[in-house]
Amino acid sequence: METGSHTTKAQFALFLCLTINFTGQSFLLVVLPPLGRLLGFSDIQTGAILSISALLLMASAPVWGYLSERIGRRPILLTALAGAAITAAAFSAIVSLRLAGSLSALLTLGLFMSVRTAQSIASSGLLPAAQAYMADITTPAQRAGGMGVLGSAIGLGAILGAALAWKIAPTDPAWAFAIIAVLAVIALASLLLFANEPVRGAHNISLDARLPLARIWPLLLITVVSISAYSILQQVIALRLQDALGFTVEESISRGGAALMATAIAMIAVQACAIRLFRWDPARLLGVGAVLAVVSMLICSMVNSYVEIFGTLVLLGIGLGLMLPGNLASLSLRTGAGAQGKAAGINVVAQGLGQAIGPLSGAALHRISPQVPFVAATILLTIACVVAICTWRSTKRMTGLIEPQSI
Known part of the structure; x- marks a missing residue:
């Protein structure tokens, strides 16, 4: 179990990571339907991008959860945040080029689908790894409070994503994606600085496993x-x-x-x-x-x-x-x-x-x-x-x- 100071720092890093990740997810869900029309996508094509990526997230999350037991929580978290930063920067570039007339609608659609697929696969490990990490660094008496921290982060991310859609995306959606990429880099740095791999011992094992x-x-x-x-x-x-x-x-x-x-x-x-x-x-x-x-x-x-x-x-x-x-x-x-x-x-x-x-x-x-x-x-x-x-x-x-x- 981590010391109090290390636990607080690790919880802050997890809070920041989930907040930024769900800021990006919320922003994309709000912006993509009308933005898709602006980029030349049909409503069905836009819905397909979001639905297919959700299926990929659903399929890959249990795999990342299993890997977190094998190679540790921290590598999964770092991979997810790196993927969030890179894909947000890619979205920014794609939107900017399309609005400038440098990309066709069909090529833009293919690039958007590819980047969203990569984003879903990479980021799907964040939530299960974060939940497992929080369980590792909290006692049973602290568990509800620790999970509450994660829930608050998800909610705050939804607010920030909607705020970006409200204030920045209508005039410059490419810039909004760039902001998300920068925030993801900051969250990645917080993981590197404050979230060491948690120690897992016998208290993690229970006979009541069915x-x-x-x-x-x-x-x-x-x-x-x-x-x-x-x-x-x-x-x-x-x-x-x-x-x-x-x-x-x-x-x-x-x-x-x-x-x-x-x-x-x-x-x-x-x-x-x-x-x-x-x-x-x-x-x-x-x-x-x-x-x-x-x-x-x-x-x-x-x-x-x-x-x-x-x-x-x-x-x-x-x-x-x-x-x-x-x-x-x-x-x-x-x-x-x-x-x-x-x-x-x-x-x-x-x-x-x-x-x-x-x-x-x-x-x-x-x-x-x-x-x-x-x-x-x-x-x-x-x-x-x-x-x-x-x-x-x-x-x-x-x-x-x-x-x-x-x-």
Whole structure:
């Protein structure tokens, strides 16, 4: 186990790395749909880029997780950050050359697909390695707090990515990609300076190593459908503003980014403050959050002004801010101590599946009507809500499995 000073520095490095990585991911998800049109891509081609890359991330993450057990956490983290820096710089160059007329639309599409593929494969090891690293440097009593640091980093990255899309991408998307590349280099330096390879000993080994799929599959289903719904929203929000409300490309990027940033801020605020204040058990967090998410998305599918869309997305952030931590905590509590890593790895696959389903289906449904993707997201969240309520009820029948706690 690391000393207190070394642990704090390592946690800071992990926080920075995840923040920067998810800044880049969030930025690309927000910007690429309208930017793709500017570069000469069809909506389906743009959705295919995001969906195929999500499938690659899903397939490669468990491999990186296995490698982190064989060669260590730090090499995986360094590889992921180096890949993030190089690919962001490549995106900047491609966009700049295309907008200058030096590249054809077809060549730009091929280059974008290739770079995004490399980015997905390289960066997919960051989250499983970071989670494993955090488990190595924290005691069981510190584990929830340590994982909370990682969750906060992901949320902050979503905000920063949306902010870049809002403030910089409408006028100079190539410069925004360059900023992400520089930030990735800074995060890489923090890893080199502050995150030594953690010492792993006998405390990492447990006899309770079987994965209880019969107990956790409903929670994995919730992960798939909720991430699918949120990915649909990220894919089509700017397109809806452009096609249904008549915004320009620049306005749709800016205001779509602002709305998604507000959603992420609401999620972080709930996770940082409301959850600790309420002190609800994880199953209750999951159930209440799922109900709020369904109601907000249903309203969002019916409203016809930017202000109304913005408000319902803030409510969605509140719902997801309760729902997602409740789901992760429930997943952990239903899994034995020796299978936490296995459960986390499978959950990453479930997240990747949701991220693959969302963009392509969102783009396809948007061709029918700008409102249809939001109706589909409502249906997916309704499935999550039903499963969450059933999980809540079943949890009450399990004696001693889940106790109220602060997350």
